[in-house]
Amino acid sequence: MRPMLPTLTFDVPEEKEWLFEAKYDGFRAILHLDKEPRLTSRNDKPLLHIFPEIKDFLEQNKDKFESYLPLTLDGELVFLENAYKAHFGSIQVRGRMRSEKKIQEKAKTAPCRLLIFDILMVKGKKMTDKEYFTRKAELEALFKDCNMPLKPDEKDPRLIQLIPPYRSFNELWEKIVLHDGEGIVAKQLKNKWEEGKRSSLWLKFKNWKYVNCFITAYEKSNGYFYAGVFQGDAVIAIGQFLFGLKPDEKQALFQIIKDNKTDENSQFIYVEPAICVEVKYLEIYEDQMREPHFHQFRFDLKPDACTYEKFIQQQKNLPPEIEITHPDKPLWETPAIQKIDYIHFLREIAPYMLPFLKKRLLTVIRYPHGIFAEPFYQKNCPDYAPDFVETEMSEGINYIVCNNLQTLLWLGNQLAFEYHIPFKTIYSNGPSEIVFDLDPPSRDAFHLAIKAAILIKEVLDQLKLISFVKTSGNKGLQIYIPLQENTYSFDDTRLFTEFIAQYLISKDPDSFTIERLKKNRGGRLYVDYIQHAEGKTIIAPYSARGNKAATVAAPLFWEEVNEKLTMERFQITNLIKRVNSDGDPFSSYFQTKENQPFSPVLDFLKQENKKG
Template identity: 65%
Template sequence: MKPMLPSLTFDLPIRPDWLYEVKYDGFRALLEWNSKGITLTSRNGKELFPQFPEIKEFLFQYEEKLKPFLPLQLDGELVFLENTHKANFSAIQVRGRMKSEKKIIEQATHSPCRLMVFDLLMLKGKPLYSLDFHKRKAELGKLLQTLEFHLDPDPYDDQLIQYVKANEDFNDLWEKVVLYDGEGIIAKSKNSLWEEGKRSLQWLKYKNWKYVSCFITSFEKTNGYFYVGVYKNKEILPIGQVLFGFKPEEKNALKQTIKQNMTSEDAQFIYVEPAICLEVKYLELYDRQLREPHFDRFRFDLEPAQCTYDLFMFAQKNLPSDLEITHPDKPLWENLSIQKADYILYLREISPYMLPFLKNRLLTVIRYPHGMFGEAFYQKNCPDYAPKFVETQPSDGIDYILCNNLKTLVWLGNQLAIEFHVPFQTINSNGPSEIVFDLDPPSKDAFQLAVKAALLIKEVLDQLNLIAFIKTSGNKGLQLYLPLPENVFSYDDTRLFTSFIAEYLISKDPDSFTIERMKKNRRNRLYVDYVQHSEGKTIVAPYSMRGNEHAGVATPLYWEEVNEKLERVSFNMENALKRIRSQGDPFQNYFQTKQIQAFAPVLDILKQGKKG
């Protein structure tokens, strides 16, 4: 059975009565389960279970629950899920080529792939092809809910069959696809029928192209391909070849120019010196070649020397194309090989996880215009030269920046804003959006005092049925967060709680903890600063870097990591991204927790105790 296919479009597919799904990049797969057994078939008719046994094993766990719905047929994409909006094309290709059964089983166990299901074609033996798409989608959602499957994609969930949501707002979904560097969007008419083997105009694929400025190095006479490259350390680096996207007259003119200016020729190629610059759009770099390259436009305004590997790498990470990155090779740390380009790329990749904690909060940054080699300064006021896309919010005579999008974050990174500090509430909050305990030990060597305090607080919170998240400060301590529902509690309310916790810590271990504000009277004890949690005060944002010697990052942790083995210097720019890729984001459920945080009953008890 051949699947229905979408048509490629370069025009925004925003239309009335259309729905929008994330386009995951993998192997299109039809799952069928009937009296003869279960199959997972590619669009070319290849059986996929031998290469991906984990999907079959997962389904068999639900055999009894699924029996009432058989025969069953699902349409989806088999992927290696990298994040909620992106699949790793290279990884699924590697899995698809594996021959060794031992290696396949090893990968299936440790790095399982997932079937992202977006359509229901048969249920209880009844074909659903003639149902409108939105009705099939509703039936699919009901089926997965009956099986008690989660309906949100999650690369760290043990659930290997995952649901692809249909969204009504294209722009909202597109913003997330760009943020997470996904492949694109599939737009589908609500009323489209499922038509076997047809490439339909009722389904459209709109891709998240990257753009690279490059130059032509040769022309292949046998097939009409133009080979392109960029300069890396003054050497030409080939990056692929392009055929599509040219108008006939553009292609003919280009061929003539190449022939007239060739440096040499053989049976297959005509070679030229770098001179003709192009902008090429592509999906990603795969096997050191541009994947799905399309000519976009000539760049007569560029010299070949401006087509560099560094700019190509920025294009690879889908940085905003109209944002100039200045001095990318500028060194930022004295004893670490971190250049400005590395820092900008860190911000780009961490942005999906960091931006939610910056959104709609009055931002204070610490800028290091000369890296760690010069003086730093605090910046609250938005500078006059800020681009128009930077949102601001006036407060107490200061025009604060709101870092609400990727473009603003990257712009701030280019300004060498290294530390991002935010208040405990958003601009829409009447009171605190969370409680934060800043566990700051007296010295770097006393980090374990912060660990001890965090674990003691966690014991109390568990008894009170309160949910807490924890991160390193990126410097010498730990910071413990309790998300709160918006516009429910005041700072006076939270002060009752923070002072209660402070007193508890001191009662448990007065030799380790103190609320003494005078430093000279603290004597190597950890200062429990419950006063710090108040209006106008700030805390370093999750995943912000710090301007210290080890390039620390304020890194979210899992609670099981908080023990005597925890070391503060382990969390830096180099491994923050590695952690997310291998372990996920410990703060992933932070905002959902706000709705279920049972803080009100605890507060009631504290208020009664105060009256008594």
């Protein structure tokens, strides 16, 4: 069975008649489940022997699919990097493996996943003549009944996962760009599944990266143009392109090369760097551009503007409207961090950090000379802010609201290191979470924050409250309890924060205090339950801090909160690697809001307060 295929397009269709799915870079695969499972490629070749982890998972869960057999599902076999991106290089390596031992090793240490987006047969009944909307509803019901993931998740051990549809192209596109995914497939609501057809009822949009480069040669046998960039005085080849050129553009470009050639042989016509073009491509694979397309001539550029350094920067897929000024400016000394390093950190951490900044009044601390000179607070949005920066007026201040990647990177280019947010969104009537800020008197007293956090966690677990913990990035810890929006007041949460503060003091009065005056604290950790209030702010998860160690307000797994914990483990230079390898400890934070059992706890405290 040969799969139905999408058509490449650059125009977004009308949203009413279409649904949108994330596109993943992998191997198209059709799963046939009957007496024995079969997984076949786009060319109808068997795949299960190369991907035994999928076969093992199907065998372990065959009872879940039993009532739906014979069953045929359409999907993509991927090495999932995040919820919206698959790693092309990894799946290519797996596909070429022939050593059974190495295949088994990879299957255990780095399993691939089968992402399903369509259902072609269920209980032996063909579904291909049903409309896409009907097929998708049937597929979702199947996944729910079989207890399979309803969305891609690289940490979920269940290897068969659903690709969900979105009604809004822009909503999904924002996630694709944020997570550096491959693109989107738009599917017409009433389309039928047509075997082996490349259909205009399925449209694919690619998340292109762009590079300014110059032409170095023309290949006579196939008409390809070779592109390069400068690294110092040397020309670095970055690939070749053909697609995207109109016939008249191709002819004109060929004629210019022919008229200005520096050398020619039986295969190539060579030319000095002079003709600058902009090329779009998906990613770099084996030192070459994948799927390069001509985008436009750049007659405004000189060849020396096409550099390898800019090429590397553009691979980070920074939004084109963001211009990074003074990229080599030093911001931290130890570890040594330049401005471009910091911008790349923000770009990589954005999918995890932005959800906490969205819809909140933002206060930043800017460091115009890095940590080497005095910083300043900024609340008001400056007049020179670009149009994509959203704002909200509150008490006479026009606050920035960091709702998108462009704003975050623009703020980074303005050398905003610290991002402080209130405990509520601009649409909330009350707190969106409870936060305990455990701030010891000094860095040397960090053990007190650890002790307090462990004691608080014991109470929260007994109350069945779901909590999260992070470092402050300076010298303390912060514990979060997500709350359902517009449900509680700050007076409500004050009852709880005061209760916890009093509990800590009763457990260990020599370590904790609620004494406001520093001189009276006697080296104890101050439990500031009053700080959790309207108008107060706290450092956002994943924000850098303006200290010499370049530490980050890093989300933690609760098991990490022990005597071995140190602040210096979480720096700008190593945090991305940590998230990529260990995952995001706050990944379920927002889902928790809906089932946080805080109301019974609050009702009990109110009753006790009345008695009191």
